[in-house]
Amino acid sequence: MSKLSKLNVSNPKVWVVIGVGIAGVLILAEVHRRRLNSKSIIKEDFGAFVERFELLPFPQPPPPAARLPLAGLAFAINDNIDVKGYVTGYGSADWKRTHEAAGKTAPVVTALLKNGVTCVGKTVMDELGFGMTGENVNYGTPTNPQKPSHIPGGSSSGSAVAVAAELVDFAIGTDTIGCIRMPASFCGVLGFRPSHGLVSTIGVLPNSQSLDTVGWFARDPSVLRRVGHVLLQLNPLEPKRTRRFIIADDLFQLSKVSKQKTVYAVGKVTEKLSGYQTPNHMNFGQYIASKVPSLKVFREESTNQQNGMSTLKALSSAMFLLQRYEFKTNHEEWIKSVKPKLGPDVSDCVRAAITTTPDSIKNLYKVRMEMRAALQSLLKDDGILVIPTVADPPPKLRAKKGLAAEFHDRVYALLAIATMSGGCQVTIPLGKHDDSPISVSFMASHGTDKFLLDTVVDIYSSLQEEVNIASSTSPLPDTNGNMDASELLKEKGNAAYKGKQWNKAVTYYTEAIKLNETNATYYSNRAAAYLELGCFQQAEDDCTKAIFLDKKNVKAYLRRGTARESLLFYKEALQDFKHALVLEPQNKIDGIRISKPAKDPFYRVVYVEFWKVLSLFRSLNPHLSKPQKHALHTLSAPFRLAPLHYHKLNSEKSSVN
Known part of the structure; x- marks a missing residue:
């Protein structure tokens, strides 16, 4: 092997080959350098x-x-x-x-x-x-x-x-x-x-x-x-x-x-x-969706409900139709005569514009x-x-x-x-x-x-x-890596409520609802604040929404019953209070809970509200028949002591989550 090496080294042809190889490497290096320089020249203006x-x-x-x-x-x-x-x-x-x-x-x-x-x-x-x-x-x-x-x-x-x-x-x-x-x-x-x-x-x-x-x-x-x-x-x-x-x-x-x-x-x-x-x-x-009624024409049939995103998608659809219509008016003749070379995305846009035939131009401008x-x-x-x-x-x-x-x-x-x-x-x-x-x-x-x-x-x-x-700083925790703003707003609302700042509480709960419209507690808590403000219709509406979202929300039934009682819907109020009782499985007598009021604030509250409804009902209906009076007397028997606790327990009834 050493002899072969000596022979190769002493051969002039070997040196020629080596020289050519080195020259080739140098030439390639220079070409590469020039390419890099040309790229840097192009990048000076970033192709702008x-x-x-x-x-x-x-x-x-x-x-x-x-x-x-x-x-x-x-x-x-x-x-x-x-x-x-x-x-x-x-x-x-x-x-x-x-x-x-x-x-x-x-x-x-x-x-x-x-x-x-x-x-x-x-x-x-x-x-x-x-x-x-x-x-x-x-x-x-x-x-x-x-x-x-x-x-x-x-x-x-x-x-x-x-x-x-x-x-x-x-x-x-x-x-x-x-x-x-x-x-x-x-x-x-x-x-x-x-x-x-x-x-x-x-x-x-x-x-x-x-x-x-x-x-x-x-x-x-x-x-x-x-x-x-x-x-x-x-x-x-x-x-x-x-x-x-x-x-x-x-x-x-x-x-x-x-x-x-x-x-x-x-x-x-x-x-x-x-x-x-x-x-x-x-x-x-x-x-x-509520302020731009003309958008219903552009809403897709599969998403014809008036939710926010379908409305904005309809808005973008109207935008595209208007753009295409006016582009066609401006440039159709040139496009058809020249047939320009265009990129694939632009070509698709131009084709859509030239072939567009909007049914109602007036609706687009409306x-x-x-x-x-x-x-x-x-x-x-x-x-x-x-x-x-x-x-x-x-x-x-x-x-x-x-x-x-x-x-x-x-x-x-x-x-x-x-x-x-x-x-x-x-x-x-x-x-x-x-x-x-x-x-x-x-x-x-x-x-x-x-x-x-x-x-x-x-x-x-x-x-x-x-x-x-x-x-x-570290991301604030919630399911998306963001701080759960709705929960923070709810807590602010609770603090305002406990401080008896009812209007401020309503504002915070409203902001929480805007962030999360599917949380029953936010509606129920806002209803509690509305009750304190005497806004009984708003309280009833909020409780109805809360119950729709959570059919076992006991506080929502209690608050809606209170709101309905104040609105003089006694029959509906009675149904809400009874439904709140039904949600508790133990200690039932004839379908009505009669736990000891002194030991359970929740039941005392229910008794209070039930008693108020029955008392008002009797005062507004003085000419009841004897069988009706007897039935009312029997029904109200468990609640006759409840008024003694009413003022003390009113705050317990209204406590927020």
């Missing part, structure tokens, strides 16, 4: 831009005039916004090929340039303003800086990425059915959809003009507001108002994010800051009007609705099976609210959960954009602090 250019701002006014509000900032714009001399590509190579350069710059761009900002280019968007992923077959998919292996969200994907990657200070996009709010959430930046119709859409290619808005992304809330002041032409001197936060608890049930980082963080901040009321909680879906009125009634000019922006984290890129129908249903149930009401909405990033960007959204009624932008600036830093605290 379709084309780069520079539009300089208008000249600064001479001193002593104030500095322009956006001076020194840089921004980018979506590829559906006109700039003079450039073809507006609409995210599609075929659209760009078949259209001329714009003759004018869109007013929204001009307004920004006049206020000192520099435009540095156009950003990638989903073709024709459709799609929700941000994936584009013509220009590639912008890389999500927060989670590169996952989608950035669409359709204004490039604008969101440009801001998240710190390539610009802010970016302009468009939002039709969530095209700013979703990518803002997925990329971890602020995103603002203004009230419909308040920012000019002249020079912006339409997708669905009844739903289209021009909005913007930013990292800094003060920049977000400054851009808003320019585009919305806001009055900076409006008086500050007290803010009412309303948390849509049913919508947060859709979210997979810990409520410690969303609902409870918002609640903590409002406790610390001045000018904020304690947040109220509500079932938003049920509210919309839903839109009713939604705006419903939000105005709920929020007025000082209310802010708190909802999740989206329900799920950003999905992976190029998912083989596409996005699940459940994902679509959840995300558009949330996004349809502002879209169909025309109100303003801001997406606020809240860091990460399970390594994915998360956010919360604040929504205000149509025309209250300044109020909402001011709120974001006021609350942003405190909200981030609360989220950081929540991230560094």
Whole structure:
């Protein structure tokens, strides 16, 4: 073996082969290095831009005039916004090929340039303003800086990425059915959809003009507001108002994010800051079901009941129909003549739009009007609705099976609210959960954009602090990894009840019910508070609900009996008291318990209530026949001593769980 080695080493051909091999390795290494360098060059702009250019701002006014509000900032714009001399590509190579350069710059761009900002280019968007992923077959998919292996969200994907990657200070996009709010959430930046119709859409290619808005992304809330002041032409001197936060608890049930980082963080901040009321909680879906009757036309037959989620799904269905109808009106001729190359998701959307034939266009616009009125009634000019922006984290890129129908249903149930009401909405990033960007959204009624932008600036830093605290602490226990808010509210209600703060107790029990509508104890406890307030009809209704949920809830029968007695429904009250006795299996005589009152407060209470009913019945019916009087006397015999204990035991009767 050693001889063979010596022979090989002394052979010149061996050295030639070795030299060629080393050279090959060096060449491969250089090729690999260049590939890495080329990739790093591509990643410099994260694939956010379709084309780069520079539009300089208008000249600064001479001193002593104030500095322009956006001076020194840089921004980018979506590829559906006109700039003079450039073809507006609409995210599609075929659209760009078949259209001329714009003759004018869109007013929204001009307004920004006049206020000192520099435009540095156009950003990638989903073709024709459709799609929700941000994936584009013509220009590639912008890389999500927060989670590169996952989608950035669409359709204004490039604008969101440009801001998240710190390539610009802010970016302009468009939002039709969530095209700013979703990518803002997925990329971890602020995103603002203004009230419909308040920012000019002249020079912006339409997708669905009844739903289209021009909005913007930013990292800094003060920049977000400054851009808003320019585009919305806001009055900076409006008086500050007290803010009412309303948390849509049913919508947060859709979210997979810990409520410690969303609902409870918002609640903590409002406790610390001045000018904020304690947040109220509500079932938003049920509210919309009652306020937007035209939605019944769009509710699926299989879910025709008026529960909250079926209502919001019907709302998103109406939104899609309206979008498709208007897109078809705007672009059907071009689609049929050009037959553009589109990505699979966008192609499906376009096909659905071109083939759509809505039965009743009037109903679609009616839903839109009713939604705006419903939000105005709920929020007025000082209310802010708190909802999740989206329900799920950003999905992976190029998912083989596409996005699940459940994902679509959840995300558009949330996004349809502002879209169909025309109100303003801001997406606020809240860091990460399970390594994915998360956010919360604040929504205000149509025309209250300044109020909402001011709120974001006021609350942003405190909200981030609360989220950081929540991230560094253990999850508060409940079945979902979240604190059981309904039980906490019930305990607060019990404390208020014991402190004889009946109205406050009712408020806490009501909030607990909004979070959990299937807990009989919450209804029964609220009934006890209503009884103390003399609200007997409300108490009866609550007890009826509690009994429906728990047919063995003895306190609910007792409280309903008391309420019915006060409402003069003596026969029904008697039945409730008897039913409470039936639920106890021992010590029965002729179907009526006669345990010793002095030793058992529960039975003494029953005797008290039974005696009161019988006494009132006899006083209101003085002309009974002898057999009737005898029967009444026999029936009331076990209860004649009960009134002696009544005042002492009244509190025992009303104790809450």
